[in-house]
Amino acid sequence: MNSSFLYHVWGLYNHKCSREEYKGNTIILxxxxxxxxxxxxxxxxxxxxxxxxxVRDFIGLPIGGKxxxxxxxxxxxxxxxxxxxxxxxEDIPFATGSCGYTHRFAKYVVGLLKAMTLQDTANLLGVTWDTVKDIHTRHLERHYAPPTLEGVDSIGIDEFAVRKGHVYKTIVVDLKSGRILYVGEGKGADALNGFWKRVKRKGVDIKYVATDLSAAFISSVYENCPNAVHVFDHFHVVKLMNEKLDDIRRVQYHMEKDINKRKVMKGTRYLLLTNGADIFDKEHKTRLDNALEMNKPLSQAYYLKEQLREIWTQTGKGEAEKIMDDWVRQARESKVPQLMKMAATIMARRTGILAWYDCRISTGKVEGINNKIKVMKRNAYGFRDERYFQLRLYALHDCRITRNVG
Ligand SMILES: [Zn+2]
Structure with a gap:
């Protein structure tokens, strides 16, 4: 075979081809x-x-569909x-170390993975899933690991479940760039140890931290960056309130003896949890109003849920504090146990909730990332390879890479 052809197609510039062999769907040079x-x-x-x-074999770029x-x-x-x-x-300039494929083939695979799943890429190229994964792993390793902490000053911390809620991972996200900075095993304070070690080693000055309301994160953040402003994410406060409201709905429904009233209450869950301002449908509005009218604890909880958001819509911290105190008072006076409990949580976490006025950060970015991870997991046959999974998380912010799943 012609040397120019070898060079232009496969990048072999110092080699000669003595023989071509045609075996089924494969050409051997x-x-x-x-x-x-x-x-x-x-x-x-x-x-x-x-x-x-x-004699060594290297997978080269396919040609003529072979x-x-x-x-x-x-x-x-x-x-x-x-x-x-x-x-x-002798040196082999067109491949790396013990890899059984050429540089050009690896580059081609990485390119295809931007538009195709791992399995589809493997099928198209007639190679194994593991070969494609190996190529991708090396690429990610080279470009995304370990994530740099340079310039990072605001972080969000959250956890997510891998495999049906039995295994947890904790992630730390740079709230500015949306990059995942760290993936810890398990949940709670221990999962963050490795991250804090890196922060200390690199002398990173973390100024702002957003987390949910969990006690484990609170002590971990306080211990490791006591000077940082710790904001309890409003998304999680609202979510907690929605859970209380849902609980009240369930309890009230089961306590209701009147079949007609039960009918009215049935199926209102979605309407109760949606932001009131987002319900445009007249029929839906009437249904919600009817349900609220006949059940006092439910309506108290509903209006408190709607009011809760106002804590974050004030012009300053002072106003927000007043709204919060008023909210807590109403919740306590309602004597509904779930609302009283919510009032206690808000009082215990008030500093962190109001800290939002010092720095308007939230874990919203982390939530978005969690959704991406869900999609990734669904499409990826479980990700048995821990390191690969971790690398995929490090590259998740990069849309040039995240289209590929599976
Ligand atoms: Zn010598």
Whole structure:
């Protein structure tokens, strides 16, 4: 085969092809290096002698819809100089180390993965899922790991479940860039140990932290960056309130003896939890009003849920504090146990909730990332390879890479 063709298609610039073999859907190119190495690279002595060879296969770029194998005779050379111990295999410029594919093939795979799943890429190219994963792993390793902490000053921390809620991971996200900075095993304070170690080692000055209301995060953040402003994410406060409201709805429904009233209450869950301002449908509005009218605890909870958001819509911290105190008072006076409990939580976490007025951060970015992870997991046959999963998380912010799933 013509040398220019070898060069332009497969990037082999110093090789000759002695034979082409056609086997089913595969073309095998038998190649070897042109000429030979004469001068010893180690001592400069002019006598290198051949010392056996090995035949190695490399997957090259496909051509004509066929898979291409570059079968290379890899020569070994030994130095004749008695004082020199040079005895090495010749260099292979078109592939890396022990990899069974060429640089160009790897680049092609990474390109395809931007638009296709791992499995589809493997099927198209006639290689195994593991080969594609290996190529992708090396690419991600080179470009995304470990994530730099340079310039990071605001972070969000959250946890998510892998595999049906039995295994947890905790992620730390840079709230400015949306990058995942750290993936910790498990949940709670221990999962963050590795992250804080890196922060200390690199001398990173974390100024703002957003988390949910969990006690584990609170102590961990306080211990490791006591000067940072710790904001309890409003998304999580609202979510907690929605859970209380839902609980009240369930309890009231089961306590209701009147079948007609039960009918009215049935199916109002979605309406109760939606922001009031987002319900436009007249029929829906009437249904919600009817349900609220006949059940006092439910209506109290509903209006308190609607009011809760006002804590974050004030012009300043002072106003917000007043709204919060008023909210807590109403919740306590309602004597509804779930609302009283919510009031206690808000009082206990008031500093962190109001800290939002010092720095308007939220874990919203982390939530968005959690949704992306869900999609990734759904499409990816479980991600048995921990390191690969972690690398995929590090690259998640990069839309050039995240289209690919599976
Ligand atoms: Zn030598």
């Amino acid at each position: 038998h190649v070897e290096t042109k000429g030979r190495v004469k001068t010893c690279p180690q001592c400069g002595h002019c006598h290198l002698v051949k010392n056996g060879f090995r 898979k291409v194998i570059i079968r290379m005779k890899v020569q070994r050379y030994k130095c004749k100089n008695k004082d020199c111990d040079y005895d090495r295999q």
